Amino acid sequence: MTKNVFVIGLNDHNAERLKRLRGVEDVEFHQLLTPAQVSDTQDFDIPAMLDEARGTLDAFGGSIDAIVGYIDFPVSTMLPILCREYGTKQTSLEALLKCEHKFWSRSVMREAIPDHIPKFTAFDPFDDDALSKIGEADLRFPFFVKPIKSSGSRLGFRIDSPEDFDFAIEKLRAEIRTIGEPFDHVLAQADLPEDIRAVEGHYCMAEQVIGGRQCTVEGYVHDGNVVPYGTVDSIRYPQVLSFFYYLYPSTLPARVQQKMWEITRTIMGHIGYDNAGFNIEYYWDEVQDRIWLLEINTRIAQSHCDLFEMVDGVSHQQVTIDLGLGRAPDMPRGEGPESVAAEFFYRVFFRDARVARIPSAAEVQVAAETVEGARIVSYVSKNMMLSELPEQDAYSYAVASVWMGAGKQSKLLWNYEQVMKKLNYEFADIVE
Template structure:
């Protein structure tokens, strides 16, 4: 047997986001076994003990690979880093008798309709919603719930397939587009519920995410992030941590979190919950049994609080208690934010002008280019993720200063397009 190992399911897409996960494992004395469809081209091999290429959408294949790895290594934990891997990771942890998200809870949180159904008797926490497959069902949902509304696949990830609709004409277009889009032939994430959509009331108010952990039934909220999205596809374009919400609103958000986590049955995992706050109403958008993306947990939380977030995720995976603010860690001392640079048109990406000037803006920590030279960039609804060209991360002593520095850095970045 080797040193104790933790099985990682895939990694975040970009090295700036995934390197902190590998380094956290190294700091805690664990070796990493990477179960992945395809390892990153820039993967530093010295931080990974073994890479197993497996179809991680296929739970049976995952269990076979995991069993083989367990014969060769001392696996003490299993961690998913993305939505798509929550259920396979829970299945493997269950098979190996390791701590992890209970499999029924993992399945509920991976399907937006099942998640809302589990909370149906707490309707005050939710937008009104309906399951939709056919045009007749979509029209009936609109007649019952009204406009504006949001139509999206039940099992998507990363804002894939989100449409805001304000009329029957827009709904008909969105339904036709999504009925073709939400299919396994387009993306394997839709294999568990092809063509299955959810129509839900559009929620007014400010949008937020909540990062935290659940350990032995105890919900630990690390903090709340303020989020900005862009209509009509609700792409997440900016995050600032910690929130500027008042103490009363924060208390009510935390109460929502505790109730949702309890009802959904999450335990021994990190969570990322999204909600909207409209004066006295706090309502759920969704909850996931994994860390927050968009550099929130890799950079914003650590920059603002010094919270060892990824170390705590790994502690949870092996059944240990996370180190929390109650032990003297994590009190926010700074604000940190990220803004994405979104393509304004389609074309072949040719790089950026102004990166050095953006990095020279006070408080800017990183500028990461997220497309490769020569990539064919498409816009939603043709591509929901490839339109993100870069991201800027900055920190300062106030949310307003963070916003100003992100704006200043973003203005210096000019994408170039190949002929």
């Protein structure tokens, strides 16, 4: 009997990828809301999205066996609401918010894994005395600020001086309500402790600066069993906060990875997160031999899908689909054609610029053919302003991504250089 799985924001590329998963011969995938509505935009009208999704589901004539997604806000926060209403598997809204509400998340981490988190406090960016209150919380320069709910590295800033803080506050005040207000709608659906309810969707976090070698542990919880299944390194451009590439498998020492997996089991069990995928970002400070937990994301990382498929044999969307259908994930290991795989980010470090030239479709195809199995996605169009790109960090713009596999890491880097030599982007009206 056919099982019907509704995927929020499903696009053509992922529809093809889902067909290659294990055990989906009797599964039919349906799009629920379009990518334009949930990811290619910065306008998140969650009540309208939920109403449209309900309309689609109510009008469907067959069984609704799973409702899933693998995109960050707003998709991640809508899933528990829809799954609760339609009786499909997913973690509770409260457990999800203990991960996604950054102040609540740090608060529960302090209960379970206090040795692996930095000093932190919440603050209102519209409070003119915010900087002094951060100081009263025993946070000194440098520190990091970010929204209590964001996606990617959007609106995250390192603060080394009062001037840095003023710059960050100006940006936060201008943009934070685009996420803060829809997040408030989600918070209103949940049973929150009073101290958490007081920290509204437009609030921000200030945290002690932590660092080291960064990575992401991908995992899931099935019927209370916490299962980490892979670690992906996050390599940054030199001297900046922007990511250069994600590398799988991780090159961190095995003992460090095992300790991260142990911390992962502890915190996810403490939160009560269940029947859903997640990933946790960590730092390993080599000098102090200390592991820091940066944040928990309540979904698989979509950027890592190709990496798992190249190295392990299937995209880790396998986890999302299996859990949505109420079954233990059938995630293989080491059954792919490559030993290592990476997603590279081609970035420009302007404050803004106009895209004067992009590679043609034919040029992109020729570049991709330079390396067997490579995939290239360009995020810009001719004459657009880089500031129109959604979900960017505060220091650069990701113009394109390149996914590829190889037999070793050094070959990956060489192959990336060969591909980029064939991709010609040009920019005008540059604001440095």
